[in-house]
Amino acid sequence: MRALICAQAFPPLLKQAGGVAKDYLALCRALIDGLDWQVTLLSPVSIGESGEADVERWLKTGQLVHVPVWALQASNALGVAVLMDFFSIHNTFRLVWELLHGGHALCFIDDSCMRIAPLMLMRGLGMPSIATTHSDVPSHPVYNQFILLKILWWLHLASAFFATLHASVAHVYAKSLWDRYRIPVDGVWPPVLWSDAFRRPLHDFQESAAAKRACWIEELGFEPKAIFLFAGRWSAEKRIHLLHDAIPDDCGLIIVGDSDADYADEIEATGRRNILPKRGMLGAEDLRIAYAASDLFVSASTCETLGNTVVEAWSAGIPVAIQPVGGHLEFVKDNENSYFVDFDASDEARERLTSIVAGGVKASVEPALSKMGDYFRTLDFPAEVQRRLLEPALSTSASWEALTGWRWMIEKLVRVVLLLACCFIWPVTVVWSRAYFAVSCDPIYRYVEPGTAKEPDASDRSPGRCSASEDDNSRLALLSCV
Numbered sequence: 001m002r003a004l005i006c007a008q009a010f011p012p013l014l015k016q017a018g019g020v021a022k023d024y025l026a027l028c029r030a031l032i033d034g035l036d037w038q039v040t041l042l043s044p045v046s047i048g049e050s051g052e053a054d055v056e057r058w059l060k061t062g063q064l065v066h067v068p069v070w071a072l073q074a075s076n077a078l079g080v081a082v083l084m085d086f087f088s089i090h091n092t093f094r095l096v097w098e099l100l101h102g103g104h105a106l107c108f109i110d111d112s113c114m115r116i117a118p119l120m121l122m123r124g125l126g127m128p129s130i131a132t133t134h135s136d137v138p139s140h141p142v143y144n145q146f147i148l149l150k151i152l153w154w155l156h157l158a159s160a161f162f163a164t165l166h167a168s169v170a171h172v173y174a175k176s177l178w179d180r181y182r183i184p185v186d187g188v189w190p191p192v193l194w195s196d197a198f199r200r201p202l203h204d205f206q207e208s209a210a211a212k213r214a215c216w217i218e219e220l221g222f223e224p225k226a227i228f229l230f231a232g233r234w235s236a237e238k239r240i241h242l243l244h245d246a247i248p249d250d251c252g253l254i255i256v257g258d259s260d261a262d263y264a265d266e267i268e269a270t271g272r273r274n275i276l277p278k279r280g281m282l283g284a285e286d287l288r289i290a291y292a293a294s295d296l297f298v299s300a301s302t303c304e305t306l307g308n309t310v311v312e313a314w315s316a317g318i319p320v321a322i323q324p325v326g327g328h329l330e331f332v333k334d335n336e337n338s339y340f341v342d343f344d345a346s347d348e349a350r351e352r353l354t355s356i357v358a359g360g361v362k363a364s365v366e367p368a369l370s371k372m373g374d375y376f377r378t379l380d381f382p383a384e385v386q387r388r389l390l391e392p393a394l395s396t397s398a399s400w401e402a403l404t405g406w407r408w409m410i411e412k413l414v415r416v417v418l419l420l421a422c423c424f425i426w427p428v429t430v431v432w433s434r435a436y437f438a439v440s441c442d443p444i445y446r447y448v449e450p451g452t453a454k455e456p457d458a459s460d461r462s463p464g465r466c467s468a469s470e471d472d473n474s475r476l477a478l479l480s481c482v
Helices: 018-034 053-061 089-101 116-125 147-161 171-181 202-220 241-246 262-268 284-292 308-315 346-359 368-378 381-401 405-439 470-479
Strands: 002-006 038-043 064-068 071-076 079-084 106-109 129-132 165-168 227-233 252-258 275-279 296-299 320-322 444-448
Touching (some): 002 089, 018 053, 038 089, 053 064, 106 381, 129 381, 202 227, 202 252, 202 275, 202 284, 227 308, 296 346, 308 320
Parallel strands (some): 002 106
Antiparallel strands (some): 071 079
16 A cells, blocks of 8 residues: 655654654655555655665565655744745645545645645545644744734644544644644554664663763763753744753763754853753664663753653653643653653752752653553554554545435535635645745745755845844744644
8 A cells, every 4th residue: 555645744854853853754654564564755845864774675575666846945033944835836736636646545644834724635636634733832932922823823723624534643732723722633643762772672782872971071071960952943932942941960961953943052051060052863773872871861942732852752761751731641641651840940950950869760660661662662663653643544434435315415415515625725825924924034945956955054035125033033943833
């Protein structure tokens, strides 16, 4: 069988959407290597530069076919984001051709902006679709300040009603979507380990982790009682700066990751004695070693819909100390398998971390910590994707085809109405979106040729044609999520 995946986030694009990009890499691995499917990836990303051996192998064998499409690069003083441009003429024809002639059993679509129109088109053509909401946009502090973001977010939520299966990445986030918006969630992704490096036994990394830890201690210039680790995107919503005041003076904090935001420059410039920023997105092997070289993973983020780093840390055998909110609540149980810490109160957070270190970071969370690590390392991810996502979507699609009588007539009428709606929505959106991209002064948009989007660097950032504000720059990060 063949699946179509429409994704604006895929390696090597990791700085702005690292977790989502890794999710779709893991999905390709599950479909191709685990379930013997073939995959067509409709994406603006230069996936040949992903650096992933599996991607190179799939492309060579034809198990993965890349359909390159145009993208928009939005940039301002604080960052660069790559957006799928569904409404370019080229991309519209490529999508329609794949839906009509690609021989796909179903289509996955990520958090691409304005995905409501492609999902309406898929439903109108009878193509089963799985749309996943990965991002919790309203958790961002500037969400309430911009009406455009609210409109895009509500359209994003409305798209769930046109997907055959609307998925989330955590049960707690699925419940939140229902409680806040009455948006149905029909399936939840299994927890993602994006590389087999995280499935390997703990003893495989003991020697390399000890060497990495020794290097960190040498760079810190003192022997810390414990080494804390943050790994991930260096952006304001991750609230990395709150960790600075929470770390006990006799402990060390290693900060691993990157982004194109000025916030990342501020994190890198941290001059505290016990904080060591290591800027750069790590590959799976190096990241696995970094976890193993640490004692405790810490995160003050309040915007996680799951938090893949929690799963990665547990798979590496270390507990986590995280802000008790959002997706962090999916698996973490305070003082049972890890710890909750309120980083909004720096003094209390420091006391809590000091107490955890004094008692032994693993003392009160074993054996539950080891059980969770074993669970994630041995989870049959492809089988869970099959059970949780593929089978329900394909079953619903089969039920459409089995309709008879007046139910069959209603189904055909629904499809006709949706196709007619697409014929209206598509040209209107083409006109207003092109106009907006042309006149926007912050961020500035430029078109990226099909299949050439890759990790931007600081030279791609633009201050905009108008003076950029902090809130405008924050808006850029949100536009890449809806």
